[in-house]
Amino acid sequence: MPFTVYKGEVAIMLEFLQQLVNGLSLGAIYALIALGYTMVYGIIMLINFAHGDIMMVGAFVGFYSITLLGTNIVMAMIFAMIACAVLGVLIEKIAYRPLRKSTRIAALITAIGMSLFLEYMTIFLIGPQQKVFPHSAFPHKEYDLMGLLITNKDIFIIISAVVLMLILQYIIKMTKTGKAMRAVSVDREAAVLMGISVDKTISITFAIGSALAAAAGVMVGVYYNTINPLMGIIPGLKAFVAAVLGGIGIIPGAMVGGFVMGILETFVSGYGSSLYRDAVAFGVLVLILLIKPTGLFGKDTGEKV
Amino acid sequence: MLQVKEIDVYYGAIHALKKLSLEVEQGKIVTLIGANGAGKTTTLKTISGLLRPASGTITYKGVDLTRVPPEKIVGMGISQVPEGRRVFAPMTVQENLEMGAYLRKDKKEVQRDMELVFERFPRLKERRKQLAGTLSGGEQQMLAIGRALMARPELMLMDEPSMGLAPLLVREIFEIIKDINSRGTTILLVEQNAHMALSIAHKAYVVETGSIVLEGTPEQLMNSEEVKKAYLGG
Ligand SMILES: Nc1ncnc2c1ncn2[C@@H]1O[C@H](COP(=O)(O)OP(=O)(O)O)[C@@H](O)[C@H]1O
Numbered sequence: 001m002p003f004t005v006y007k008g009e010v011a012i013m014l015e016f017l018q019q020l021v022n023g024l025s026l027g028a029i030y031a032l033i034a035l036g037y038t039m040v041y042g043i044i045m046l047i048n049f050a051h052g053d054i055m056m057v058g059a060f061v062g063f064y065s066i067t068l069l070g071t072n073i074v075m076a077m078i079f080a081m082i083a084c085a086v087l088g089v090l091i092e093k094i095a096y097r098p099l100r101k102s103t104r105i106a107a108l109i110t111a112i113g114m115s116l117f118l119e120y121m122t123i124f125l126i127g128p129q130q131k132v133f134p135h136s137a138f139p140h141k142e143y144d145l146m147g148l149l150i151t152n153k154d155i156f157i158i159i160s161a162v163v164l165m166l167i168l169q170y171i172i173k174m175t176k177t178g179k180a181m182r183a184v185s186v187d188r189e190a191a192v193l194m195g196i197s198v199d200k201t202i203s204i205t206f207a208i209g210s211a212l213a214a215a216a217g218v219m220v221g222v223y224y225n226t227i228n229p230l231m232g233i234i235p236g237l238k239a240f241v242a243a244v245l246g247g248i249g250i251i252p253g254a255m256v257g258g259f260v261m262g263i264l265e266t267f268v269s270g271y272g273s274s275l276y277r278d279a280v281a282f283g284v285l286v287l288i289l290l291i292k293p294t295g296l297f298g299k300d301t302g303e304k305v
Numbered sequence: 306m307l308q309v310k311e312i313d314v315y316y317g318a319i320h321a322l323k324k325l326s327l328e329v330e331q332g333k334i335v336t337l338i339g340a341n342g343a344g345k346t347t348t349l350k351t352i353s354g355l356l357r358p359a360s361g362t363i364t365y366k367g368v369d370l371t372r373v374p375p376e377k378i379v380g381m382g383i384s385q386v387p388e389g390r391r392v393f394a395p396m397t398v399q400e401n402l403e404m405g406a407y408l409r410k411d412k413k414e415v416q417r418d419m420e421l422v423f424e425r426f427p428r429l430k431e432r433r434k435q436l437a438g439t440l441s442g443g444e445q446q447m448l449a450i451g452r453a454l455m456a457r458p459e460l461m462l463m464d465e466p467s468m469g470l471a472p473l474l475v476r477e478i479f480e481i482i483k484d485i486n487s488r489g490t491t492i493l494l495v496e497q498n499a500h501m502a503l504s505i506a507h508k509a510y511v512v513e514t515g516s517i518v519l520e521g522t523p524e525q526l527m528n529s530e531e532v533k534k535a536y537l538g539g
């Protein structure tokens with residue numbers, strides 16, 4: 001397909017929009033991961049450092065679903081989400097629940113331990129090499145939209161991320177379970193007085209957050225083509241920065257923070273140098289902590305989940 | 306209906322309740338009065354299962370509540386209006402009421418009960434889509450009461466519902482409590498406002514540093530020299 005060629009200001013404009021499109025897919029991925037961080041923090045005040053690694057496990061479940069079971073990408077994503085929902089619930093039950101009444105630093109150290117455990121357990125089980133996400137599962141296509149180059153990967157990632165976020169919003173705003181999650185995050189004791197089981201609600205929160213991370217993991221496989229057991233670390237940290245940027249514990253904040261981080265990153269590698277790509281995230285973190293530690297959406301009465 | 310027998314409750318090393326006993330008879334308003342820090346809130350929290358007694362029993366309709374998980378106790382017919390209202394501030398008035406009916410499966414009846422709450426508190430109806438955190442103190446107290454009613458309790462525990470309210474509102478709240486009781490709900494009312502509490506109660510207990518020091522009918526307590534001096538301002 002011949003692409004239209006533009007010159008001058010139009011070209012500059014197009015280049016800008018092109019970066020924006022590229023940033024949107026990456027941002028959608030960060031947003032999905034950031035949601036899990038923020039939901040878990042909202043309900044038990046824990047930065048779940050193993051969250052990026054749950055994303056990695058999701059990517060591998062998706063990979064094996066495609067290569068061993070021969071499923072398509074959507075089924076792979078669904079399998080990954082189910083597997084990681086179970087994994088998230090188990091991690092909370094086994095590692096975090098016994099520490100719920102101990103200090104936050106003890107829980108934080110356990111989370112870091114859990115992160116290392118998932119990374120090295122995966123290396124132990126399947127080796128440290130990267131695996132290539134099969135092209136057959138996602139035949140590359142690109143479209144020319146008035147001069148903008150859009151790939152079917154971008155479309156797939158953005159549409160599935162938006163669908164998942166809408167489902168999440170529906171659960172949290174409209175369902176009894178979602179309301180219980182909000183109630184527990186606002187006032188755990190009062191929630192118990194309503195008859196809400198705190199344990200069950202926390203389990204559900206981990207299940208949902210981990211499922212979203214798993215979906216993001218499959219998207220990362222699609223986006224970068226390769227996956228490896230340590231792939232969760234950097235996107236995990238960036239998504240964490242996204243959650244802090246939006247205001248940790250605030251769901252719309254995580255979504256906006258994720259997109260901002262993704263777009264920022266593509267612009268830096270597009271216009272500056274990809275060498276600075278990762279540094280940007282941490283620069284942003286330092287800036288937020290200096291200027292507005294509660295994040296973009298943070299205020300004292302902000303809704304938390 | 307409810308028998309609390311010689312319970313001991315600790316916060317770490319602090320011995321908050323010492324062999325405290327009290328009884329609530331079905332259909333009555335029983336009040337527990339006492340100074341700040343006497344152990345009133347601790348008593349209600351222990352009945353609701355938020356705290357566990359180190360010893361002693363709490364029997365409700367023949368069941369030992371100290372073995373029931375806290376989130377199951379409301380399902381047995383005991384709801385609480387906690388101290389300081391504790392409404393879910395970032396949730397709407399309607400969502401707060403829905404949370405009160407969290408364990409109920411009878412959707413139609415829940416809808417009906419919500420309408421009844423709105424009839425009782427028309428200001429809540431006007432504000433049903435508003436966030437609870439934006440309500441005034443009196444409205445929040447009404448929401449906390451409405452929320453507890455949504456569980457269709459047989460026994461309602463109320464922790465200082467008059468706290469921080471203007472005198473006119475205090476009167477209104479006590480009228481509401483009387484009315485709820487007259488429709489069949491038993492009430493255990495904790496108060497520092499001894500005057501008002503004694504004026505509506507059928508039975509009263511006085512708690513001091515974690516133990517019951519006096520009990521009797523409101524008339525007996527109002528005439529007791531100790532109560533007059535300590536709680537009724539002379
Ligand atoms: N969370 C807590 N930790 C430690 N001590 C507490 C706690 N809550 C209450 N206490 C202590 O227990 C005693 C009884 O408190 P409480 O039941 O709140 O009294 P009241 O409701 O009658 O004002 C007080 O001495 C209080 O300081």
Ligand SMILES: [Mg+2]
Pocket residue numbers: 342345346347388
């Ligand atoms: Mg109190």
